[in-house]
Amino acid sequence: MKAKIRVGIPRGLLYYKHKVLWTNFIKELGADPIISPETNKEILNNGIKHSIDEGCLSSKIYMGHVDWLRNRVDYVFVPRVASYSKNDQTCVRLFALPDIVENTFYGIKLLKYNLDIQNGKTEKVEFLKLGLKLNKNIFTVISAYKKAKIRQLEYEKGQEARQIKLLENVGKLKILIASHSYNTYDKLIGFPVKHYLEKLNTEVIYADRVSKNNAIKASCKISKSLYWSHNQEILGAVELYKDKIDGIILLTTFPCGPDSLVNDLCIRKIKNIPIAYILIDELQGEAGMHTRLESFVDIISARKGVTRCR
Amino acid sequence: MQIENKVTFPRLGNYHIPISTFVEKTLNAKVCVSPAITKRTIELGTKHSPDFVCVPFKYNIGNYIEALENGANILIQAGGGCRFGYYGEVQEEILKSLGYEFKFFNINDRKFKPLRYYELLKKINSKLTFRKFMYYFYLIYKQIFAIDKIEDYIRKNIGFEINKGDFENVEKRFLVELKKTEKIRDVNNIFTKYITLLKKIPINKPKNCLKVGIVGELYVLIEPFSNYFIEKEMASYGIEVQRYINISYLFFSRKHKKSRTLKLAKPYLQYDIGADGVDSVAHSKELAKKGFDGIIHIKPFGCMPEINCMPILQRLSQDYKIPILYFSFDSQTSETGVKTRLEAFYDMLSMRKNLNSPLAPL
Ligand code: SF4
Ligand code: SF4
Numbered sequence: 313m314k315a316k317i318r319v320g321i322p323r324g325l326l327y328y329k330h331k332v333l334w335t336n337f338i339k340e341l342g343a344d345p346i347i348s349p350e351t352n353k354e355i356l357n358n359g360i361k362h363s364i365d366e367g368c369l370s371s372k373i374y375m376g377h378v379d380w381l382r383n384r385v386d387y388v389f390v391p392r393v394a395s396y397s398k399n400d401q402t403c404v405r406l407f408a409l410p411d412i413v414e415n416t417f418y419g420i421k422l423l424k425y426n427l428d429i430q431n432g433k434t435e436k437v438e439f440l441k442l443g444l445k446l447n448k449n450i451f452t453v454i455s456a457y458k459k460a461k462i463r464q465l466e467y468e469k470g471q472e473a474r475q476i477k478l479l480e481n482v483g484k485l486k487i488l489i490a491s492h493s494y495n496t497y498d499k500l501i502g503f504p505v506k507h508y509l510e511k512l513n514t515e516v517i518y519a520d521r522v523s524k525n526n527a528i529k530a531s532c533k534i535s536k537s538l539y540w541s542h543n544q545e546i547l548g549a550v551e552l553y554k555d556k557i558d559g560i561i562l563l564t565t566f567p568c569g570p571d572s573l574v575n576d577l578c579i580r581k582i583k584n585i586p587i588a589y590i591l592i593d594e595l596q597g598e599a600g601m602h603t604r605l606e607s608f609v610d611i612i613s614a615r616k617g618v619t620r621c622r
Numbered sequence: 623m624q625i626e627n628k629v630t631f632p633r634l635g636n637y638h639i640p641i642s643t644f645v646e647k648t649l650n651a652k653v654c655v656s657p658a659i660t661k662r663t664i665e666l667g668t669k670h671s672p673d674f675v676c677v678p679f680k681y682n683i684g685n686y687i688e689a690l691e692n693g694a695n696i697l698i699q700a701g702g703g704c705r706f707g708y709y710g711e712v713q714e715e716i717l718k719s720l721g722y723e724f725k726f727f728n729i730n731d732r733k734f735k736p737l738r739y740y741e742l743l744k745k746i747n748s749k750l751t752f753r754k755f756m757y758y759f760y761l762i763y764k765q766i767f768a769i770d771k772i773e774d775y776i777r778k779n780i781g782f783e784i785n786k787g788d789f790e791n792v793e794k795r796f797l798v799e800l801k802k803t804e805k806i807r808d809v810n811n812i813f814t815k816y817i818t819l820l821k822k823i824p825i826n827k828p829k830n831c832l833k834v835g836i837v838g839e840l841y842v843l844i845e846p847f848s849n850y851f852i853e854k855e856m857a858s859y860g861i862e863v864q865r866y867i868n869i870s871y872l873f874f875s876r877k878h879k880k881s882r883t884l885k886l887a888k889p890y891l892q893y894d895i896g897a898d899g900v901d902s903v904a905h906s907k908e909l910a911k912k913g914f915d916g917i918i919h920i921k922p923f924g925c926m927p928e929i930n931c932m933p934i935l936q937r938l939s940q941d942y943k944i945p946i947l948y949f950s951f952d953s954q955t956s957e958t959g960v961k962t963r964l965e966a967f968y969d970m971l972s973m974r975k976n977l978n979s980p981l982a983p984l
Contacts, residue, residue: 364932366924366950392893404704404896408930411891415934426893537711537728567674567924569705573712576672580715 316344317446319423320381320388323348324374325406328493329520329542333464334389337439340456341447346385348377350499355380360594362416369501369565369593370494371405378413378420387423388413394428400528400541401430403570468524475521479556484515485612488553490546490578491563493520501592502563508602509561512609517557519549527552534581540570547578559586559612561605566593586612628654630694632682635844636769637869639801640762645698647758647804649747654694656685659847663688668953670716677922677952678841679709681848683716690722697726704897704927761806763874768813770868772796775820777865781857782827792819827862832971835864835909837902838920839928842951843867849920849951850960856918859968864914866905867898890934899927903934910942916971917944923952945970 319338321327327334327347338345348355351373359376381388390413395401410424423445425438436457443453479486487509489496496502496518506516527548531538534547550560562578564571579587588608590601629651631641642653657663659681667684686697697717699710710728717724729742740755772793780789796816803809834856842848843865856863884891886904894900906917919935921928932948939946947967949960 364929367929394894404899404926404930407893408895408899408927411893411895412930412933414892415890415937418937535711537708539707569676569924569926570708572672572675572924573679573705573708576675577712577715580719 316342317387318344318346318385319446320346320348320385322374322377322381322388322390323350324377324498325370325409325494326391326393328497330464332467333460336460336463337443337456338389338446340459341443341453343446345389346381348380351376351501352499356500356594366567368405368568370492370498370568371409372594373498373500374409374494375413375416378417382417382420387421389423391424392426392428394426394433395430396427396541397429400539400544402541403568405569468521471518471521472523475517478515478517479553481515484513485559485609485616486515486517486557487559487561487609487612488517488519488550488557489561489563490519490550491561492542492546493518495563495565495592496520501565504598504601505561505563505590505605508598508605509609512606514609517553519546522549522552535574535577538574540574543570543574547574550578550582554582554585557585558616559588559608561608562587562589564589564591566591586615625695627651627696628694629696629698630654630656630686630689631698631700632656632678632685633659633845634841634869635846636773636797637766637844639769639797640765642801643765643803644758644762647761648743648750648755650749651696651747654689654692656689656694657692659684659845664847664953670720672712674924676705676925677848678706678845679713680953681841681845682709683713686713686717687720687722690717690724695724697724698729699726700729706897757806761803761809764806764809764813765800765803766869766873768800768809769797770870771813772816772820773868774865775817777853777857777863779820779823779825779827779862780854781860781862782825782831784824784826788823789820792816792823830975832859832861832916832968832975833864833914834861834916834918834971835866835905835914836918836920837866837905837909838898838918839922839925840867840872840898842920842922844869848922849949850955850957852918852920852949852960852964855961855964856968859965861968864909867901890938895930896927899931902928902931903938906935906938906946907942910938910944914944915975916967917946918949918967919946920949920951923950923955925950945974 321334335345355376356373358379359372359374362375362379363372378388378390390410392407392410393402394407410422414420414422423442425442426433427435427438439457440453443456444450447453489502489506491502509516524545527545529548530551531544531548533551538544538547560582562575564575575589579589586608588604590604629645629649630653633656638655642655645651645653663684664681666687667680667682671680671683699713710726714726736759740752743755744750776789776793783789796812799812800809803812836843836853846853853863883900883904884894886907887900890907891900891903902919909917935946947963
């Protein structure tokens with residue numbers, strides 16, 4: 313039997329958003345998706361080594377994952393996601409991922425697609441083109457895309473439904489982590505925050521577990537000219553959840569371009585919920601973060617009139 | 623009593639001249655140009671801006687505050703692409719929270735569409751006819767073109783003037799006269815007059831002088847205060863400076879040539895990497911091919927499109943064996959640091975040139 317083609321997916325950036333679509337698509341085509349491990353110190357350090365100093369921490373981590381994969385797989389999957397609709401765009405860091413990766417790791421073999429609705433590149437057509445590289449049968453490719461897409465949507469719905477249940481739970485303080493999913497779920501960035509919040513006996517609510525369309529609409533209430541799609545979703549979640557939560561944590565990696573502006577606006581406009589702004593850079597120690605979270609939870613407990621049990 | 627309208631906008635190099643002309647003529651409104659940028663401008667801007675926002679934002683805020691202090695009450699922000707398109711909304715909030723009263727117009731446009739500007743201006747001044755709009759549009763096009771041509775000539779020659787200050791004197795007089803122009807014919811005349819004057823300035827330019835191209839992010843390229851007058855500094859070493867990016871380029875040629883620029887950037891780039899990133903790569907490649915001695919790449923700290931293009935420039939630098947010096951500017955940048963690094967770069971370039979000279983092709 314012929315060995316399966318191994319396609320490496322870096323566990324960083326948009327992986328967390330589109331993972332079900334990506335992995336299922338690759339699997340359905342008869343290839344083997346290999347996902348790099350959770351971020352660890354080594355991946356981080358290699359990422360830093362292969363990045364420009366001033367890049368954001370999230371994209372440095374991504375480079376570390378690419379580095380981990382590149383000698384272990386046949387192709388590395390590095391898509392370009394630039395805009396999801398006519399009216400939005402993503403962060404320009406994401407515009408450049410394939411070009412950065414190819415110029416940093418000479419000779420690396422990439423699989424990519426280019427989602428850019430503003431320039432007429434639709435997901436369907438791009439996935440077909442991509443799929444044909446792995447599987448010559450166009451019908452298999454079409455059905456692979458359809459199946460993967462359905463699973464992605466089901467997964468998102470499930471996540472949202474689970475979260476709605478949590479929100480009904482009145483017992484605990486609820487804290488929304490308003491951050492890009494690649495920060496929220498990263499082992500070195502968001503995980504320690506989530507973990508500690510849970511240790512403080514609070515319920516963690518996630519900004520990405522919400523219907524995208526509703527969130528984008530809702531974000532207009534806070535900011536009318538915002539055009540970064542991922543920030544629209546985060547801000548929309550803040551708007552949609554703001555009556556059901558007790559505090560918000562804006563979690564940002566240094567020096568994120570979009571967040572530098574959107575966080576500022578969010579703090580100015582959201583007045584009646586406590587907000588903590590946590591900025592993560594390479595040299596972060598966890599101790600400082602713990603103290604901040606603790607005092608934040610103290611503040612919101614006092615506000616709610618509950619005493620926090622330790 | 624009705625308060626008089628006074629319009630202001632962020633400064634950018636010498637372009638407040640055409641912008642003022644345009645606003646005055648089409649809106650029948652007074653313009654209150656924000657005072658020339660000083661240390662205070664950037665201090666004010668930094669104090670009231672989000673922490674690590676890119677530095678043009680901070681300069682803009684400083685400009686607005688200083689103009690508001692002088693009585694401006696209509697603020698205009700252009701926009702487009704990258705973070706710049708989102709500046710307006712946040713800046714409006716910041717200035718409001720400082721207690722100023724004003725109207726804010728955010729022309730947040732990704733593409734350059736004159737007709738849309740007309741509609742927008744008509745909202746403010748209902749008497750504006752399309753004919754008049756087009757006339758003044760063309761007039762400022764001419765003004766911008768004149769500024770860019772004159773500055774380009776100066777950039778290439780100022781390092782070699784025999785009598786210190788000649789070029790700057792002529793430039794100053796040119797700007798004063800340009801400010802007064804109201805007819806297209808006047809702009810043409812003044813342009814011819816001053817370009818002739820400039821060409822008469824005695825220079826001593828060796829055939830094989832050092833040639834360095836400067837590429838990078840638009841704002842820091844154009845606003846000399848924000849780049850610590852780097853072009854002037856380069857000139858003082860007797861370097862001929864080449865720069866592609868200016869407003870005529872941005873408005874009147876890039877938009878139509880975006881796909882062509884991308885082609886020029888091949889094989890290094892396949893996709894658009896945001897704002898001026900593609901231009902930086904394409905122009906660097908052109909400079910390298912033309913045999914320039916070095917390239918200086920400048921950007922605001924944290925500027926994403928330019929960070930995107932840096933790994934690509936690093937590779938280009940290896941492929942073509944052309945040295946590239948990178949600068950990042952923020953409000954905290956140390957001026958001595960800039961000067962020292964520039965000096966070292968100059969030393970390196972001249973050493974390379976001397977070593978290679980007997981072999982170098984003409
Ligand atoms: S949005 Fe921020 S964190 Fe994400 S890639 Fe862009 S700069 Fe980096
Ligand atoms: S191009 Fe650079 S300086 Fe301009 S808005 Fe974007 S990040 Fe800021």
